[in-house]
Amino acid sequence: MTPEFPAPRLSALTLPLSEVPAAAEFARNPDVRRLLGSADPATWIMRGKGIVGLGRVAAYRVRGGTRFTSARVWWDELRQDATVYDSVQRPGTGLLAFGAFAFAPSSTVDSGLMVPELVIGTDAHGAWLTLISTGPSEPTVEDVDAAWRRLVRAAPAVARPEEPDAAASSYPTAVPGTLDEQRWMEAVADGVGMIRAGELDKLVLARDVVVDTGRPIELGAVLGRLSERFATCWTYCVRLGPEQEGSEQEGPDDGEGAGRLLGATPEMLIRVHRGTATARVLAGTLDRQDLPDGANPEDFAGTELGGSEKQQREHRFAVDSLITGLSPYADEVSGGEHPFILALPNVWHLASDVTAQLRAGVDGTLPSALELAEAVHPTAAVCGTPTETAGAVIEDLERMDRGLYAGPVGWLDGAGNGEWGIALRGAVQLDAHRARVSAGCGIVAESDPRAELAETWAKLRPMLESLPARWDRE
Numbered sequence: 001m002t003p004e005f006p007a008p009r010l011s012a013l014t015l016p017l018s019e020v021p022a023a024a025e026f027a028r029n030p031d032v033r034r035l036l037g038s039a040d041p042a043t044w045i046m047r048g049k050g051i052v053g054l055g056r057v058a059a060y061r062v063r064g065g066t067r068f069t070s071a072r073v074w075w076d077e078l079r080q081d082a083t084v085y086d087s088v089q090r091p092g093t094g095l096l097a098f099g100a101f102a103f104a105p106s107s108t109v110d111s112g113l114m115v116p117e118l119v120i121g122t123d124a125h126g127a128w129l130t131l132i133s134t135g136p137s138e139p140t141v142e143d144v145d146a147a148w149r150r151l152v153r154a155a156p157a158v159a160r161p162e163e164p165d166a167a168a169s170s171y172p173t174a175v176p177g178t179l180d181e182q183r184w185m186e187a188v189a190d191g192v193g194m195i196r197a198g199e200l201d202k203l204v205l206a207r208d209v210v211v212d213t214g215r216p217i218e219l220g221a222v223l224g225r226l227s228e229r230f231a232t233c234w235t236y237c238v239r240l241g242p243e244q245e246g247s248e249q250e251g252p253d254d255g256e257g258a259g260r261l262l263g264a265t266p267e268m269l270i271r272v273h274r275g276t277a278t279a280r281v282l283a284g285t286l287d288r289q290d291l292p293d294g295a296n297p298e299d300f301a302g303t304e305l306g307g308s309e310k311q312q313r314e315h316r317f318a319v320d321s322l323i324t325g326l327s328p329y330a331d332e333v334s335g336g337e338h339p340f341i342l343a344l345p346n347v348w349h350l351a352s353d354v355t356a357q358l359r360a361g362v363d364g365t366l367p368s369a370l371e372l373a374e375a376v377h378p379t380a381a382v383c384g385t386p387t388e389t390a391g392a393v394i395e396d397l398e399r400m401d402r403g404l405y406a407g408p409v410g411w412l413d414g415a416g417n418g419e420w421g422i423a424l425r426g427a428v429q430l431d432a433h434r435a436r437v438s439a440g441c442g443i444v445a446e447s448d449p450r451a452e453l454a455e456t457w458a459k460l461r462p463m464l465e466s467l468p469a470r471w472d473r474e
């Protein structure tokens with residue numbers, strides 16, 4: 001069921017932020033988190049840098065096994081027909097789309113891309129702004145100014161958590177989604193049995209909970225809180241489109257936010273910047289709440305993760321799957337031999353950074369970030385080994401449609417650059433005050449269902465604690 005959405009003709013104008021009069025105040029401190037008070041932002045933020053998209057001029061939604069290919073065809077057409085004026089020329093400048101893709105080809109949830117009207121980006125070299133409009137005429141600086149005034153609303157102040165960080169391992173406002181805790185642990189036990197029987201090597205099983213915050217979710221505050229607390233993760237947010245199924249037109253925002261995907265992921269599926277691909281593979285987790293009193297955190301994580309044969313093996317499956325997916329596109333793939341420990345506020349992970357120099361294909365062009373995201377998704381960090389078997393077992397045991405959870409989320413530009421994270425540590429908004437939050441764990445032969453359940457709570461915590469965030473208006 002692939003709806004046909006004609007790609008519109010677009011024009012894009014990218015300027016250094018300093019050349020946009022209306023943005024003069026923002027340009028003095030171009031921390032993109034300051035834009036989070038704006039309506040319906042799309043985000044990709046790490047340490048206050050990254051990309052925020054406001055408004056939208058085009059969107060494409062698709063389902064099924066060809067979701068990546070269809071989206072790429074749509075983007076290629078749109079990009080070839082577009083007129084782009086870009087005096088900055090860096091990854092993320094010029095034409096840009098945010099996107100999210102369902103974990104499974106069988107998902108009944110839409111995947112797709114959406115092109116914002118205004119893009120504000122910052123990287124180590126500076127800040128820029130892109131205005132994207134429909135029609136062939138070149139946008140002017142006056143148009144950019146007008147769009148800024150219309151779309152940008154500064155954040156009120158800092159985001160604060162509404163409730164103190166809960167130390168408990170369960171949350172009264174979170175009710176089980178598809179499987180309750182007991183049935184999910186039974187599914188894990190079944191998975192362990194299949195692994196021990198030699199049917200597969202590794203399996204990632206997830207579960208979902210539904211959170212009701214009791215009043216409208218303050219999106220900007222939630223994103224502000226996530227990006228502040230999980231500064232070394234990528235704070236993502238994208239809403240692919242209006243909620244009417246199969247509609248290609250941008251409808252009025254129903255104000256409910258249904259379908260919006262948001263979170264702060266520590267895992268980079270694939271980043272392409274000027275012909276170099278990089279990935280951060282995670283697998284192997286330790287809850288910080290398990291730190292014994294008086295123990296040294298680094299030593300504890302080093303022993304429990306670095307020194308654990310089970311965790312190292314779990315990790316290796318994930319690295320190998322990434323390298324296998326990437327190798328056909330690269331002359332050389334390096335990294336992953338010596339996993340390091342990534343410390344996050346809630347957990348420690350075993351992590352590997354992998355780098356590849358991309359090779360041009362038969363048509364002489366380098367693969368785009370989206371092409372590579374398709375090639376490497378799903379890695380064994382979120383699916384298992386072997387991939388096909390694990391995918392089928394997941395559907396059977398989890399009994400839920402993962403939707404956008406654990407799928408690629410991120411952005412791409414007109415030159416093929418992009419960053420696609422894995423949509424983890426996130427939620428999908430169900431309506432104004434409810435969200436579905438999902439988390440999973442790698443299962444191997446030695447896995448214990450109760451320990452895996454505790455691990456899901458550790459991974460759910462970032463969202464459960466951030467969803468009630470409010471802007472501090474004092």
Ligand SMILES: C=C(O[C@@H]1C=C(C(=O)O)C=C[C@H]1O)C(=O)O
Nearest residue numbers: 282283284285381439440441442
């Ligand atoms: C599946 C999730 O996380 C993944 C699984 C991990 C593990 O099993 O140790 C670690 C990081 C992620 O690759 C999740 O956060 O939901």
